[in-house]
Amino acid sequence: MQDVENIVNGQKLFLKPEYQEVFKNKKQFEGHAGATNPEKVKDVAKWMTSWEYREKNLAREHITINPAKACQPLGAVMAALGFENTMPYVHGSHGCVAYFRSYFTRHFKEPTPCVSDSMSESAAVFGGLANMKEGLRNCKALYKPEMIAVSTTCMAEVIGDDLDAFVKGARGEAEGELDSTYIPAAHTPSFKGSHITGYDNMMEAILKTLTPEEEVAKDEERINIIPGFETYLGSLKEVKKIASMFSDKIVMLGDHEEQWNTGAGEYKLYAGGTPIEVAKSAKGAKATISLQKYTTPTTGKFIKNEWKQEYVTCNPIGLNGTDAFVMKLSELTGKPVPAELAKLRAQLVDAMQDSYPYMHGKKFAIWGDPDFLLGVVSFLVEMGAVPVHVLCHNAPRKGWEKEMQAILDKCTFKEDCHIWMGKDLWALRSLLFTEPVDFMIGNVYGKELYRDTKIPLIRIGFPIFDRHHLHRYSISGYEGCLNLLTWITNAVLDHLDEETKDIAQTDYFFDCVR
Amino acid sequence: MTTETLLSQQQAVIAEVLEAYPDKAKKSRAKHLGVDAPDGVKGACDSTKSNKQTIPGVMSQRGCAYAGSKGVVWGPIKDMVHISHGPIGCGQYSRAGRRNYYIGTTGVDTYVTMNFSTDYQEKDIVFGGDKKLKAALAEIDELFPLNNGISIQSECPIGLIGDDIQAVAKAYKKETGKPTVAVSCEGFRGVSQSLGHHIANDMIRDEVLPDGSYRKDFESTPYDVAIVGDYNIGGDAWSSRILLEEIGLRVIAQWSGDATYKEMTTAPKAKINLLHCYRSMNYVVRHMEQEFGVPWMEYNFFGPSKTTESLRKIAAFFDETIQAKTEAVIAKYTAMTDAVIAKYRPKLEGKKVMLYVGGLRPRHVIGAYEDLGMQVIGTGYEFAHGDDYKRTKDELAGSTLIYDDVNEYELEAFVKKLKPDLVASGVKEKYVFQKMGLPFRQMHSWDYSGPYHGYDAFAIFAKDMDLAMNSPVWGYTKAPWESK
Numbered sequence: 001m002q003d004v005e006n007i008v009n010g011q012k013l014f015l016k017p018e019y020q021e022v023f024k025n026k027k028q029f030e031g032h033a034g035a036t037n038p039e040k041v042k043d044v045a046k047w048m049t050s051w052e053y054r055e056k057n058l059a060r061e062h063i064t065i066n067p068a069k070a071c072q073p074l075g076a077v078m079a080a081l082g083f084e085n086t087m088p089y090v091h092g093s094h095g096c097v098a099y100f101r102s103y104f105t106r107h108f109k110e111p112t113p114c115v116s117d118s119m120s121e122s123a124a125v126f127g128g129l130a131n132m133k134e135g136l137r138n139c140k141a142l143y144k145p146e147m148i149a150v151s152t153t154c155m156a157e158v159i160g161d162d163l164d165a166f167v168k169g170a171r172g173e174a175e176g177e178l179d180s181t182y183i184p185a186a187h188t189p190s191f192k193g194s195h196i197t198g199y200d201n202m203m204e205a206i207l208k209t210l211t212p213e214e215e216v217a218k219d220e221e222r223i224n225i226i227p228g229f230e231t232y233l234g235s236l237k238e239v240k241k242i243a244s245m246f247s248d249k250i251v252m253l254g255d256h257e258e259q260w261n262t263g264a265g266e267y268k269l270y271a272g273g274t275p276i277e278v279a280k281s282a283k284g285a286k287a288t289i290s291l292q293k294y295t296t297p298t299t300g301k302f303i304k305n306e307w308k309q310e311y312v313t314c315n316p317i318g319l320n321g322t323d324a325f326v327m328k329l330s331e332l333t334g335k336p337v338p339a340e341l342a343k344l345r346a347q348l349v350d351a352m353q354d355s356y357p358y359m360h361g362k363k364f365a366i367w368g369d370p371d372f373l374l375g376v377v378s379f380l381v382e383m384g385a386v387p388v389h390v391l392c393h394n395a396p397r398k399g400w401e402k403e404m405q406a407i408l409d410k411c412t413f414k415e416d417c418h419i420w421m422g423k424d425l426w427a428l429r430s431l432l433f434t435e436p437v438d439f440m441i442g443n444v445y446g447k448e449l450y451r452d453t454k455i456p457l458i459r460i461g462f463p464i465f466d467r468h469h470l471h472r473y474s475i476s477g478y479e480g481c482l483n484l485l486t487w488i489t490n491a492v493l494d495h496l497d498e499e500t501k502d503i504a505q506t507d508y509f510f511d512c513v514r
Numbered sequence: 515m516t517t518e519t520l521l522s523q524q525q526a527v528i529a530e531v532l533e534a535y536p537d538k539a540k541k542s543r544a545k546h547l548g549v550d551a552p553d554g555v556k557g558a559c560d561s562t563k564s565n566k567q568t569i570p571g572v573m574s575q576r577g578c579a580y581a582g583s584k585g586v587v588w589g590p591i592k593d594m595v596h597i598s599h600g601p602i603g604c605g606q607y608s609r610a611g612r613r614n615y616y617i618g619t620t621g622v623d624t625y626v627t628m629n630f631s632t633d634y635q636e637k638d639i640v641f642g643g644d645k646k647l648k649a650a651l652a653e654i655d656e657l658f659p660l661n662n663g664i665s666i667q668s669e670c671p672i673g674l675i676g677d678d679i680q681a682v683a684k685a686y687k688k689e690t691g692k693p694t695v696a697v698s699c700e701g702f703r704g705v706s707q708s709l710g711h712h713i714a715n716d717m718i719r720d721e722v723l724p725d726g727s728y729r730k731d732f733e734s735t736p737y738d739v740a741i742v743g744d745y746n747i748g749g750d751a752w753s754s755r756i757l758l759e760e761i762g763l764r765v766i767a768q769w770s771g772d773a774t775y776k777e778m779t780t781a782p783k784a785k786i787n788l789l790h791c792y793r794s795m796n797y798v799v800r801h802m803e804q805e806f807g808v809p810w811m812e813y814n815f816f817g818p819s820k821t822t823e824s825l826r827k828i829a830a831f832f833d834e835t836i837q838a839k840t841e842a843v844i845a846k847y848t849a850m851t852d853a854v855i856a857k858y859r860p861k862l863e864g865k866k867v868m869l870y871v872g873g874l875r876p877r878h879v880i881g882a883y884e885d886l887g888m889q890v891i892g893t894g895y896e897f898a899h900g901d902d903y904k905r906t907k908d909e910l911a912g913s914t915l916i917y918d919d920v921n922e923y924e925l926e927a928f929v930k931k932l933k934p935d936l937v938a939s940g941v942k943e944k945y946v947f948q949k950m951g952l953p954f955r956q957m958h959s960w961d962y963s964g965p966y967h968g969y970d971a972f973a974i975f976a977k978d979m980d981l982a983m984n985s986p987v988w989g990y991t992k993a994p995w996e997s998k
Contacts, residue, residue, distance in 0.1 A: 001846070001847065001850055001969075001970060002850055002854070002969075002970045002973040002974075004850060004853040004854055004857060004973065007854070007973045007974060007976075007977045008974075009748075009963045009964060009965075009974045009977075009978075010615070010748050010749040010963070010964055010965050010974075013749070013753070013965070013970060013974070014749055014752060018756060019752060019753075019756060022752060022755055022756050022759065023617055023752075025759070026755070026765075026768075026772075029765075029766050029767060029776070029777055029780065030774045030776060030777065031593060031662055031728070031774040031775050031776025031777065032592060032593035032618055032623045032624055032660075032662065032774045033593075033622075033623040033660040034617070034618050034619055034623045034624070035774070040660065041619050041622055041623050041660065044622050044623075044659060044660055045619060045622045048621070048622065053657075056656060056657060057657060060653050060657065061649070061653075062632065062646050062647075062649040062650040062653055063597070063630055063631075063632065063650035063653045063654055064602065064629075064630070064631045064632070064633040065628065065629070065630055065631075065657075066609075066628055066629050067602055067605075067606055067629060067631060067633065069602060069606070070602065070603050070606045070607065071601055071602050071603030071604075071606070072603075073603070074603065074607075089571070092670075092702075093578050093670060093701045093702045094568055094574050094576050094577075094578070095576070095577045095578020095579070095580060095581055095604075095701040095707075096578070096603070096604075096701065097573075097574075098574075098575065098576060098577045098578070098581070098942065099577075099581075099603065099604065099607030099608065100607070101573075101942045102607065102611065102940075102941050102942055103606075103607050105941050105942055105944070105945065106611070106941060109945060110945050111942070111943075111944075111945045111946045111949070112942070113573065113922075114573065115571050115572055115573050116570075116571075116574070117570035117571055118567065118568040118569070118570045118574065118705075119570075119702060120567065120702050120703070120704065120705060121702060121703060121704075123702070124673075124674060124702050131570040132570075134538065134539070134569065134570045134571060135570030135571030136571060137536050137539075137571065138535065138536060138539050138569055138570060138571035138572055139571035139572070140571075141534060141535060141536050141539075142534055142535070142571075142572060142921075142923045143573075143923070153670065154600070154601050154634075154639075154669070154670050154671050155670040155671070155674065155701070155702050158639060158670070158671045158674040158675060159674060177536075189601075189636070190600075190601035190602065190603050190634075191600075191601045191634045191635055191636055191638065191639050191671065192635070192636050194602070262949060263949075264948075264949060264951060264990075264991050265949070265950075265951065265991045265992070266949065266950065267926070267946050267947075267949040267950050268949075426621075426628075429621075445609075448620065448621070448627065448628075451620075452620075452621065465611075
């Protein structure tokens with residue numbers, strides 16, 4: 001029973017003997033092997049760590065287990081929230097939207113605005129036009145957006161709703177209420193690509209919609225930056241800061257930094273974002289830089305073909321990536337690298353030289369989105385670490401593997417490194433048991449891998465539901481790279497302390513100075 | 515605040531929010547909003563429209579049929595593998611978010627927090643995915659030999675492209691002899707999670723309950739009961755089970771929190787089914803009553819008043835030994851909960867609460883707040899039916915704003931106007947209200963605490979509400995240099 005002076009929640013309540021007795025007693029009614037044949041559980045658990053199991057597991061083709069990717073509309077919601085006063089609108093069932101909102105909110109600990117037009121059986125039979133007509137008007141009336149960014153769910157895609165015609169039809173029947181509202185619409189089927197594809201499709205649709213038909217004045221000093229599906233809000237901030245050191249004419253298209261970082265005191269439905277007017281003049285820029293090459297191929301094609309301007313990709317994660325980004329800005333602006341940036345770089349390199357012994361030769365498993373991996377794996381290699389398992393569930397078919405291999409080829413221990421494309425985290429479990437590593441880098445779903453393999457998890461990625469505020473930091477630029485260095489080095493040191501804290505056993509190595 | 519001013523405020527704010535809508539939506543929403551009181555007069559609980567289509571284009575908090583089936587009813591059955599059948603998203607967004615606690619070796623003999631998906635690609639949509647599904651079933655059995663069955667939880671495309679998952683499941687079950695259940699709970703079906711619960715219940719009725727293999731040699735006692743409609747969120751079913759066992763009953767099955775397939779088949783052996791979440795499992799207890807003659811009874815284990823009332827009601831079904839033990843158990847725990855109330859009530863007395871949840875909680879938790887001296891001034895359901903609102907009326911203590919399928923726009927307006935001291939709802943709503951400086955507790959996940967069912971759990975509930983209401987952090991919103 002609870003002790004009123006020391007009330008405990010489930011964590012400790014169920015450790016009390018009377019509850020342990022409840023668990024023991026329940027077993028007689030239970031049918032899982034843990035209750036009926038605990039020895040068998042041990043045997044099977046052991047078999048699951050074997051090479052034999054690994055081979056069966058990696059040969060698996062039809063069932064995906066513990067994926068490391070999500071579906072298109074999630075990315076579309078992020079792209080939409082990068083623009084000022086914009087409401088993401090999902091044409092489909094509202095269940096999807098409940099999921100997107102919870103998913104982002106659990107990660108950012110912030111509200112995530114997004115509406116749906118609640119399609120159900122009747123829409124499945126008759127199409128979703130009626131939902132769209134009523135939905136756009138209700139959305140406008142209640143939330144007063146300047147732009148409503150429409151994406152689709154698999155339901156709308158399967159029944160073949162004609163999105164452009166629907167938007168046009170809805171606008172036509174809105175008695176003028178939608179006349180001044182931009183309504184980009186993107187097909188974002190969940191059965192194609194992943195969340196990064198949805199980001200790309202929505203970004204392209206938004207830019208297409210906001211590109212004026214008339215000629216846009218050319219501004220040779222203007223540069224656009226597209227961040228991609230970036231979940232580190234501090235990265236957006238740092239990229240903008242670096243850009244501003246070169247010019248005040250470098251702007252971000254799709255800047256969702258503030259939307260998920262609003263202050264206490266008042267709830268704002270919309271916060272920050274690229275102003276619509278700024279997006280409308282983007283065509284006149286000299287160049288657009290995408291920070292996530294493999295997240296924005298369709299957007300890139302649109303920019304090259306329609307805006308007819310230079311489209312380049314940079315990946316400012318890690319030292320080399322940030323250097324390349326900085327030099328690209330220098331080249332495009334015709335300005336030398338500012339002394340302040342050079343100083344930040346020098347400070348970072350100094351820090352890397354301080355900490356390198358703890359990362360050098362350490363084996364890592366890492367998973368995440370393709371561009372995230374190119375950046376963070378590059379950083380691991382820069383530090384002399386060994387990315388033994390690089391797993392990309394949503395790896396693009398073209399180009400990515402070659403680019404990743406080129407990074408791994410620079411690794412001092414390159415023969416130990418493997419790229420796993422299209423594999424899930426249950427496959428990684430087998431890889432970790434058969435070819436173990438020292439540390440894992442990944443999202444919250446690595447937590448069960450940590451429990452099962454005991455390999456420490458360093459939480460860098462998306463989503464992270466069980467640690468707070470990491471998304472506020474940067475992993476891009478020199479200062480972001482310093483964050484990566486700090487997190488990883490200190491995780492190595494924390495683990496070293498764990499391993500050396502046994503009194504009179506290992507604690508001779510429990511040093512106060514490392 | 516007097517009842518009259520509260521009532522007029524409540525009525526005024528309804529009129530105010532309706533003004534924002536275009537005509538069609540206004541007409542529809544007006545039927546879902548109202549005020550009710552416990553005075554016997556007809557009020558919103560008698561007339562509120564519910565279980566209707568959500569108006570398009572708003573931020574509804576509702577989920578879908580798949581969420582109701584996979585996420586609520588089937589997902590917690592721990593020794594079965596539940597496949598999210600279709601594209602990758604649904605299974606990923608719903609993975610391990612609901613805190614359905616269980617004891618087991620995850621990945622080896624239990625699988626609740628994992629995500630199994632058929633990850634449909636365009637070719638599966640175009641050519642159909644039945645072959646893929648069949649192959650997926652075989653792969654699962656090869657890689658997870660200790661699973662005690664597989665359920666197939668359909669996502670939207672399955673029903674639209676004409677896949678015949680029922681046939682695949684039947685054939686596989688015949689071939690392997692293992693429980694294989696196809697659930698057609700596509701997200702577009704119905705208007706909310708609710709139809710998903712119903713579909714899921716029907717599949718338990720059709721595919722699980724007919725399996726009498728564990729019932730054959732089952733040794734019954736006169737005191738066998740099953741807990742139904744408790745998903746063991748944060749351990750709720752465990753802190754309920756202990757009380758039922760202490761009063762002398764034998765809990766032979768838990769549905770479906772921490773459940774095994776075996777327990778799902780033995781529930782008809784109960785002398786009575788004890789139903790906590792009426793909304794999500796009333797269908798299958800009614801079936802067990804008709805088919806197996808097992809009566810059922812609703813109970814409420816939130817807060818000591820309701821827990822005591824419920825224990826007595828349950829005991830009344832049994833004999834005097836049980837009734838005597840029940841009184842002893844009540845006395846034993848009441849000493850503790852009285853001390854909890856003495857400790858926390860002075861800090862919470864008179865505080866006003868607005869609730870917006872699903873299932874049973876918009877009515878069931880009212881008593882727990884009242885035990886702490888707190889007053890619920892607004893409540894509503896995401897996916898209730900008329901019978902839920904009728905049951906709600908009995909729980910009201912004063913003039914209460916009633917809102918069905920409330921969307922974010924409305925809830926924000928209601929809260930701003932009625933100024934509750936605490937909002938208790940879900941994760942999507944949480945940070946909206948915290949930004950306004952309002953204490954908030956998630957009442958789906960117990961905000962990562964809990965359990966909240968039973969006497970021991972009430973102590974946690976009280977402590978958590980105090981923590982939320984009386985944290986110093988709410989006092990910092992205004993900077994010291996800002997004028998008052």
